[in-house]
Structures are given as structure tokens and as C-alpha cells.
Amino acid sequence: MSAARGSNPVGAPETPKVLGGKLPRIDGPLKVTGRAVYTSDIALPGMLFAIPVRSTIARGRIVSIDANAARKLPGVKAVYHRGNIKAFFRTAPPKGFSGLIDEKRPPFEDDEVRYYGQYVAVAVAQTMEQAKAAADAVRVQYAAAAHNVGKQLGADKPMKVESERGDADKAFASAPVKVDQVYITPTEVHNPIELHATVASWEKGHVTLYETSQAILNHQDVLHQMLGVPVENVRVITHFLGSGFGGKLWPWTHSILAAGVAREVGAPVKLVVSRQSMFEAVGHRPRTQQHFRLGATPEGKLVSLSHEYLNQTSELDDYKEDCGEATPFMYSVPNLRVASALSRGNIGTPTAMRGPGAVPGLFAMESAMDELAIALKMDPIELRKRNEPTQDESNKLPFSSRHLLECMQVGAEKFGWAQRDPAVGAMKRDGLTIGWGVAACSWGAMRSDAQASVEITREGTAIVKTATQDVGTGTYTVLAIIVAEATGIAIDRVDVQLGDTRLPMGPISGGSWVTASVIPAVSNAARDAVKALLGMATSGPNPAFKGAKPEDLQLVDGRVKRKGEASSGVALGDVLARANVRSAIGHGKSATTMGGAESRKYSLHSYGAQFAEVTWHPQTARLRVSRFTSVIDAGRMLNPKPARNQIEGAVVMGIGMALLEESRYDQRYGAPINSNLADYMVSTNADAPPIDVTFLDYPDLVLNEMGARGVGEIGLAGTAAAITAAVYHATGVRVRELPVRIEDLLGA
Amino acid sequence: MRLTINGVPRDVPAGDHETLLAVIRERLQLTGTKEGCARGECGACTVLIDGRAAYSCLTLAAGCADSAVTTIEGLGRADALHPLQQAFIEQDALQCGFCTPGQLLAAAALIARTPRPSEDDVRVALSGNLCRCGTYPKLVRAVMQAAEMMRAEP
Ligand code: FES
Ligand code: FES
Numbered sequence: 001m002s003a004a005r006g007s008n009p010v011g012a013p014e015t016p017k018v019l020g021g022k023l024p025r026i027d028g029p030l031k032v033t034g035r036a037v038y039t040s041d042i043a044l045p046g047m048l049f050a051i052p053v054r055s056t057i058a059r060g061r062i063v064s065i066d067a068n069a070a071r072k073l074p075g076v077k078a079v080y081h082r083g084n085i086k087a088f089f090r091t092a093p094p095k096g097f098s099g100l101i102d103e104k105r106p107p108f109e110d111d112e113v114r115y116y117g118q119y120v121a122v123a124v125a126q127t128m129e130q131a132k133a134a135a136d137a138v139r140v141q142y143a144a145a146a147h148n149v150g151k152q153l154g155a156d157k158p159m160k161v162e163s164e165r166g167d168a169d170k171a172f173a174s175a176p177v178k179v180d181q182v183y184i185t186p187t188e189v190h191n192p193i194e195l196h197a198t199v200a201s202w203e204k205g206h207v208t209l210y211e212t213s214q215a216i217l218n219h220q221d222v223l224h225q226m227l228g229v230p231v232e233n234v235r236v237i238t239h240f241l242g243s244g245f246g247g248k249l250w251p252w253t254h255s256i257l258a259a260g261v262a263r264e265v266g267a268p269v270k271l272v273v274s275r276q277s278m279f280e281a282v283g284h285r286p287r288t289q290q291h292f293r294l295g296a297t298p299e300g301k302l303v304s305l306s307h308e309y310l311n312q313t314s315e316l317d318d319y320k321e322d323c324g325e326a327t328p329f330m331y332s333v334p335n336l337r338v339a340s341a342l343s344r345g346n347i348g349t350p351t352a353m354r355g356p357g358a359v360p361g362l363f364a365m366e367s368a369m370d371e372l373a374i375a376l377k378m379d380p381i382e383l384r385k386r387n388e389p390t391q392d393e394s395n396k397l398p399f400s401s402r403h404l405l406e407c408m409q410v411g412a413e414k415f416g417w418a419q420r421d422p423a424v425g426a427m428k429r430d431g432l433t434i435g436w437g438v439a440a441c442s443w444g445a446m447r448s449d450a451q452a453s454v455e456i457t458r459e460g461t462a463i464v465k466t467a468t469q470d471v472g473t474g475t476y477t478v479l480a481i482i483v484a485e486a487t488g489i490a491i492d493r494v495d496v497q498l499g500d501t502r503l504p505m506g507p508i509s510g511g512s513w514v515t516a517s518v519i520p521a522v523s524n525a526a527r528d529a530v531k532a533l534l535g536m537a538t539s540g541p542n543p544a545f546k547g548a549k550p551e552d553l554q555l556v557d558g559r560v561k562r563k564g565e566a567s568s569g570v571a572l573g574d575v576l577a578r579a580n581v582r583s584a585i586g587h588g589k590s591a592t593t594m595g596g597a598e599s600r601k602y603s604l605h606s607y608g609a610q611f612a613e614v615t616w617h618p619q620t621a622r623l624r625v626s627r628f629t630s631v632i633d634a635g636r637m638l639n640p641k642p643a644r645n646q647i648e649g650a651v652v653m654g655i656g657m658a659l660l661e662e663s664r665y666d667q668r669y670g671a672p673i674n675s676n677l678a679d680y681m682v683s684t685n686a687d688a689p690p691i692d693v694t695f696l697d698y699p700d701l702v703l704n705e706m707g708a709r710g711v712g713e714i715g716l717a718g719t720a721a722a723i724t725a726a727v728y729h730a731t732g733v734r735v736r737e738l739p740v741r742i743e744d745l746l747g748a
Numbered sequence: 749m750r751l752t753i754n755g756v757p758r759d760v761p762a763g764d765h766e767t768l769l770a771v772i773r774e775r776l777q778l779t780g781t782k783e784g785c786a787r788g789e790c791g792a793c794t795v796l797i798d799g800r801a802a803y804s805c806l807t808l809a810a811g812c813a814d815s816a817v818t819t820i821e822g823l824g825r826a827d828a829l830h831p832l833q834q835a836f837i838e839q840d841a842l843q844c845g846f847c848t849p850g851q852l853l854a855a856a857a858l859i860a861r862t863p864r865p866s867e868d869d870v871r872v873a874l875s876g877n878l879c880r881c882g883t884y885p886k887l888v889r890a891v892m893q894a895a896e897m898m899r900a901e902p
Contacts, residue, residue: 025837028837029837033829034820034849038846041773190880194846195783195784242845243846245880275790472845472846649881653880677785677789678789683882685875
């Protein structure tokens with residue numbers, strides 16, 4: 001691919017034959033025929049349906065719950081609330097990636113209501129429709145109290161410093177050129193098309209949960225704690241996920257309710273969260289308010305950077321949107337200060353959403369950089385060049401692999417940046433004003449613990465098992481590729497098993513680190529299995545290669561043969577048959593980078609450059625994103641096809657973030673008021689412009705042997721900033737509060 | 749009530765008030781048709797009614813008694829994929845796959861009506877089907893490819 005052309009900067013192995021190809025995803029046929037079974041498709045014998053009753057106030061107390069009328073409706077089995085269900089427990093403080101839950105209060109813990117839509121009761125009936133009718137018939141009396149769902153955020157405690165070097169205030173005061181602005185990102189809702197759902201089924205004290213989960217092992221751990229049953233009695237299954245974008249990482253109260261209700265009624269229970277509830281009780285990206293101050297010399301060298309920010313959270317939970325994640329290392333600056341605090345409101349608990357922290361944080365930082373370039377009358381790419389660091393200045397560590405400027409340069413060539421006339425409104429085409437904008441982006445490169453097993457069977461197939469999830473990013477396919485690569489068994493003979501807590505420990509589907517994490521575990525497991533197989537070929541009662549050493553043999557296309565010999569060898573099934581075993585099994589592990597040796601030696605991040613073109617028609621106040629170029633430095637691409645798809649999809653989401661998305665609260669009742677997909681707009685097909693994606697393809701061998709980093713999140717970072725920069729270029733209006741509204745541009 | 753789904757007439761003990769989506773998914777266990785909003789906003793529940801794309805969540809089953817209903821299970825078979833299904837796989841026009849059945853049926857209705865669609869025709873025809881994974885550029889390419897494959901076939 002373009003920039004890596006021939007250069008092999010870190011001595012990477014040759015691109016192996018399965019990798020880097022353009023394989024179709026192996027679960028494609030199931031998905032295009034409707035045979036992929038998602039959680040809400042599960043139907044168990046005798047299954048009942050549960051529908052929660054949602055509070056209609058945003059703050060106050062439940063005075064009484066009258067379910068008499070509801071209980072008499074046809075098909076209704078029960079109505080549960082605080083007074084008549086076995087209580088749930090809280091979780092102990094989390095350890096690593098277990099015990100994690102954002103909304104920590106178990107359902108029905110007390111009579112307090114702290115946000116609109118909080119579950120106050122739950123109806124169970126024979127059909128979904130009957131359960132809904134029953135839930136609607138439950139009468140709840142509240143003593144309402146004043147709530148706060150306001151847009152203006154205020155710190156609940158003094159700001160806490162996250163990163164500091166030099167004296168940012170002093171350097172800012174004396175800086176010749178300054179930017180001093182507040183940037184706001186709104187409440188955004190993940191809104192995967194698949195609704196959250198749980199199907200819970202108990203048998204003899206054991207519960208099986210079919211879940212919409214991006215982290216089944218954590219889900220198992222949380223449910224074990226909250227239900228008060230041994231961890232081995234909880235099994236969580238997520239075979240296919242209709243995506244999650246972070247919203248399905250940690251369990252939400254509906255899952256605990258479904259399990260609790262199923263335990264009470266003694267029958268399997270399905271609970272599907274409504275689209276409306278998806279705006280209330282399963283998390284969102286919180287509103288952020290970020291104060292940026294940049295000071296620079298007239299030559300465009302940064303001398304001071306200060307980033308102070310607030311994010312909204314719920315009354316009870318301290319969810320922090322880490323907007324300062326990328327701030328300390330992105331640019332070279334001697335004086336820097338990043339500080340933050342929380343602001344509370346009567347809203348549901350926020351949670352991680354695609355690129356948490358970095359995405360809103362980079363909107364602010366890259367907008368500020370663009371404003372600085374304009375103040376300096378300097379090309380924004382040139383400004384980035386002048387502030388490119390040689391190391392991570394926050395911890396003085398070398399970058400494992402950073403090619404941000406090359407991303408900018410390649411992107412500029414592909415986009416045609418040299419043709420840009422920087423004057424506002426100067427570029428026209430077909431009666432429209434054209435605006436061009438650019439922004440940098442970054443996302444952490446991480447690896448987490450993982451284990452895997454690989455089984456080579458007599459039939460000549462390989463079975464790989466690990467308890468991770470495929471959220472739509474192509475994990476099934478990546479696992480098959482790694483096993484095919486390491487064993488020489490054809491990819492269509494590799495059976496991938498994931499999404500079940502009974503499998504070896506696998507990573508959560510978050511942080512874009514599944515691929516990086518499973519590579520070592522699965523490669524090791526596959527090699528271990530091959531080693532076991534070759535061992536059986538050389539020793540034991542009746543070995544196929546008597547007297548040979550395992551090192552002299554290899555497995556090629558499903559046959560064991562001597563290295564360097566032309567003979568066709570022995571089919572692996574025959575090797576196993578002669579040893580009289582069913583299969584050769586291997587195990588493998590990956591170790592996390594978080595807190596690990598690499599993270600103490602290197603600054604591990606992916607980078608990219610985003611280029612946006614907008615068209616503006618002032619007469620009709622019509623703004624569109626007409627073209628987008630994204631150049632990403634995310635290590636080696638194991639399978640560019642789904643990787644490209646990830647970046648395109650993130651850009652499409654970024655267009656929504658820039659121009660469409662905001663969950664708004666009704667100030668009178670405290671309810672998210674546009675809680676549906678008609679009023680909370682996301683990009684449609686007609687909103688998606690041509691998107692040009694390039695990967696630099698520099699392997700990051702610090703991270704794993706294949707040099708691959710993840711691409712699930714980085715495509716969203718910087719996208720909105722590139723678009724608002726383009727909007728400024730076209731209209732002269734700088735929008736610092738997302739999304740860009742027509743009203744913002746009417747004066748233009 | 750009697751419904752003809754994927755060419756097979758079936759007697760379904762459904763009430764007059766039940767939506768086509770509920771009958772397909774819950775009574776007939778044809779779970780390839782998805783629910784994403786239940787109010788005509790997302791397109792996940794798209795089926796064909798006499799060849800036209802329709803949101804099954806906004807359609808009463810009782811109103812389909814005289815119609816032919818096609819769901820994703822009737823578009824192609826696992827061993828003989830419809831050209832649209834093939835093109836979706838080849839172009840990687842899916843990620844999580846949840847919107848995919850609806851996208852395929854909306855596309856099938858378009859090609860039946862407009863065998864030679866422009867890219868803009870595709871964008872408009874599929875704009876009632878949200879894809880939060882953002883596979884839109886790939887969807888357009890896949891539908892264009894399928895339309896071409898179908899024109900080439902007799
Ligand atoms: S479920 Fe019918 S349009 Fe969303
Ligand atoms: S592929 Fe996930 S919603 Fe379209």
C-alpha cells in the first residue's frame with residue numbers, strides 16, 4: 001500500500017500468503033441469508049416476555065405502585081417491583097476487565113428515581129404484546145423533585161490535573177498568538193440497529209444468558225455478583241451482535257432484571273429494550289464542555305496548551321469521558337496542562353461510545369489547531385509539521401510507530417490539498433461554495449490478556465476457540481486467518497467458536513484491541529497444536545515418521561511431510577489415526593500491554609489524517625459533506641477489506657456526529673425528547689459521500705508479531721473537526737458546539 | 749388467517765391487530781426479518797409485499813391475506829445465493845449484519861422496478877434502511893454489481 005511501498009522499517013516478516021489478502025468475511029453467507037441468530041431471535045420452550053415499567057419523572061421518589069389492573073390482563077404472569085422480587089447485590093470494585101458496570105445501582109435498590117426512564121417495575125406475560133399492555137397498565141405514584149437536565153455544565157468538585165509540564169498559564173499569558181475557546185459536544189447515543197436484549201433461562205441454580213454483549217466474561221462476572229450465584233453457574237452467550245459501539249460493553253439494568261425475573265417465574269424470559277429506552281437506560285456518550293487555550297510563536301511553534309474539560313454524568317455514577325486522552329502527546333509543546341471535573345445531572349449513566357474520550361477531545365483540540373492556523377495565516381498541515389514531536393512528551397517514551405505527518409502528506413496528495421485557496425468562500429463549483437478541512441487523529445494501540453485453544457481434527461479441520469465476540473468488525477474472519485496462516489489448513493476448514501463464556505478467556509470487544517490481543521494467543525495455540533501433531537507423527541506406538549524429529553517435519557496443506565522433501569507426505573488425519581487420538585490440541589496466551597513492559601517502554605498509538613470537503617448552498621442553507629479522505633497509520637492490515645469497511649463506517653458516523661446527532665432533554669419533564677430514530681438523526685445512505693481510505697501499513701511489531709493494531713475507533717476521531725474546519729472554510733462560521741445546525745449558518 | 753410467505757401458503761392463528769413483523773418473527777419463527785424500532789424508522793423489518801418493499805412493523809398481517817410476502821429466507825438459498833446476496837459478500841456490504849436482510853430486500857425491490865439503477869437511485873432506494881455500521885458506500889457498490897449480474901443472466 002501507498003507509503004509502506006517496499007520500505008520495511010522495522011524488519012517485518014514478509015506478508016504471509018493468507019494475510020493482507022482480500023478475503024470475504026466468513027460469516028457473510030449466514031448474515032445475507034438471515035440465518036445468523038442474534039439474541040432477540042432466540043426462542044426457548046415456555047419462554048415468557050418481560051417489559052420494564054419506566055419512570056416518568058427524572059428525579060423524586062416512588063410513593064406507590066399499583067399493579068392490580070395489570071395483573072388481571074390476559075396472559076400476564078406477574079408484575080415485579082422492589083416489594084416482591086429477590087433483591088440484587090452491588091458489585092465489588094472491578095479488577096482488570098471484570099466486575100465492570102457503569103450504572104452501579106442494581107435495579108429496584110431503593111425507591112429513589114434519578115433519571116427519566118429508570119426501571120421501577122417489570123411486567124411478565126406470555127407474549128411481548130401482553131407484557132407491554134401490562135407494563136402500560138401499572139400505575140406508579142411519584143413524589144417528584146426538581147431535576148437538572150440542563151445543557152450548561154458545572155464542575156461538582158475542583159478540577160483535577162491529569163497531565164502537566166512547564167507552566168501553561170504563564171506561557172499562554174505571554175504568547176504572541178493565541179486561541180482561547182470553548183468547544184462542546186452533545187449527548188450522543190450509540191443506537192446500534194440491534195436493540196439490547198437478554199434471554200435468561202435457569203436450570204437448577206444455573207442461568208444461561210443469551211446477551212447482546214461486547215464483553216461476555218465481564219458480563220458473567222457482573223451477573224454472578226449481582227444475582228448472588230457462583231460464577232460457574234452463569235453462562236453468557238453472544239454469537240452474533242448487531243453491533244454495539246461501546247454501548248454493549250458493560251451490563252445494564254435490563255439484563256439483571258431479565259435474569260431476576262426468570263428466576264422468580266421459573267421460566268425462560270426474553271427482554272428486548274425498546275428504542276425509546278435505548279436513549280435512557282443503556283448509556284450514551286455524555287455532553288462535554290472543553291476549554292482550550294493554545295499559545296504559539298508567530299512562526300507557529302506551540303508554547304502553551306491548556307485543556308480543561310467537564311463531562312456530564314449521572315447523579316450516582318462517576319463516568320469520566322477521557323477527553324484529554326490524546327492531548328498530552330499529540331503535539332510538541334513545552335508547557336501543558338490538562339485538567340477535568342464531572343458535572344452531574346438527572347440523566348441515565350453515560351458509557352464508552354466509539355473512541356471514548358479521544359473522539360470529543362480531538363474534536364476540540366483539532367478545532368483549536370485549525371483556529372490557530374487561521375490566526376497564524378498558516379496552512380493547517382504546515383502547523384502540524386512545525387509541532388510534530390520526536391517522542392511522547394508526556395512520559396518521554398519513544399513512539400512505537402508514528403507516521404502522522406506521512407498520513408497528512410499522503411492524504412493531501414490524494415485529496416488535492418495543494419489546490420486549496422485558503423480564503424473563506426473562495427472555492428466554487430456548480431453554484432456551490434466548497435469548503436475543505438483537515439484534522440489529525442489518534443487512538444491508543446493496546447493489547448489485552450487473551451487465551452485460545454486450537455484443535456486439529458482427524459477430518460483435517462481446525463477448531464479455534466476463544467471467549468471473545470464479533471461485533472461486526474470481522475473477528476470470526478481474523479481468527480480463521482490466523483489459524484490458517486499458522487497451520488497451513490485451508491481457511492474454509494477452520495471452524496471459529498467464540499461468544500460463549502465456556503471457551504478459553506478472550507478479550508472484550510472494546511478499545512479496538514481484539515485483533516492485536518488474539519493474534520499472539522491464537523498463533524501460539526495453533527503452533528502448539530501443530531507441534532503436538534508433529535510429535536505424534538514421530539513418536540508413540542505407530543508413528544508415521546518413525547525416527548524423524550518433529551523439527552524435521554512440517555504441516556503443509558493438511559499433510560505432514562519432511563522439510564525439503566518433495567514427497568506428498570501423510571494426511572494429518574492419518575497421523576492422528578495412527579496415534580489413535582481424535583485431535584491434536586494446542587493452547588496459547590497473550591499478555592496485556594496495559595501496565596505491561598511495552599507500555600513502560602513505548603508510547604503506543606495509531607494515527608491518521610482526515611480530509612473533508614463540504615458543499616454549501618447559501619440560498620437554501622444546504623450543507624453537505626461531499627467527499628472524504630482518510631489516511632490511517634494503524635500497523636499492518638491483516639484483512640484490509642473489513643478494515644476499510646470499519647473506517648468508512650466510522651466516517652459515516654462522524655458525519656452524523658458533525659451534522660446530525662444530539663440527544664436532547666425536555667427541560668420540563670427531564671425526558672430525552674427525541675428518543676427515536678426519526679428525531680435523533682443518524683446518517684442515511686444519501687448522507688454518505690465517496691470516502692477514500694488509505695492504510696499506511698507500517699507493522700507495529702512492538703504490539704504483536706504481525707504488527708497489527710485495531711481500526712474500530714480511529715476513523716471517528718478527527719472526522720467532525722475536519723468537517724467543521726471545512727464548514728468554516730466555506731462559510732466563515734466556526735461552529736464550536738456540535739452538531740452544526742442550519743441556524744448556525746444562516747448569517748453566512 | 750392465511751398468509752403466503754416465500755411462496756408457501758400458511759395458516760396462522762394470528763389476531764387482526766398483529767403486525768406482519770410479529771407474525772413473521774414470533775408465530776412463524778422466521779427470524780431473519782429484524783426489529784430495530786417497531787415504528788417505521790430503521791428499515792430492519794423490510795420485507796417484500798407483492799414485490800414492493802414494505803416495513804413489516806407498520807403493516808398489519810391481516811391486510812396481507814391476498815398478497816405474496818417475501819422475507820430474507822425466501823430471497824435465495826444457502827446453496828444458491830441470490831445475486832444480491834453474492835454481491836453483498838463480495839463487496840463486504842455488511843458489518844454486524846443486523847440491517848442486512850432489510851437492505852437486501854429493499855435492494856431487490858429496486859432492481860425489480862429499475863433493472864438499470866444509477867448510484868443515486870440506489871442511495872435513495874436504500875435511504876429508508878439505516879445502517880449504523882455505516883456500510884453505505886459498500887451497499888451502493890454491491891447493489892450496482894448485483895444489478896449488472898442480474899442483467900447478464902437470462
Ligand atoms: S422495525 Fe420496522 S422500520 Fe424499524
Ligand atoms: S451492518 Fe450493522 S447496522 Fe448495517
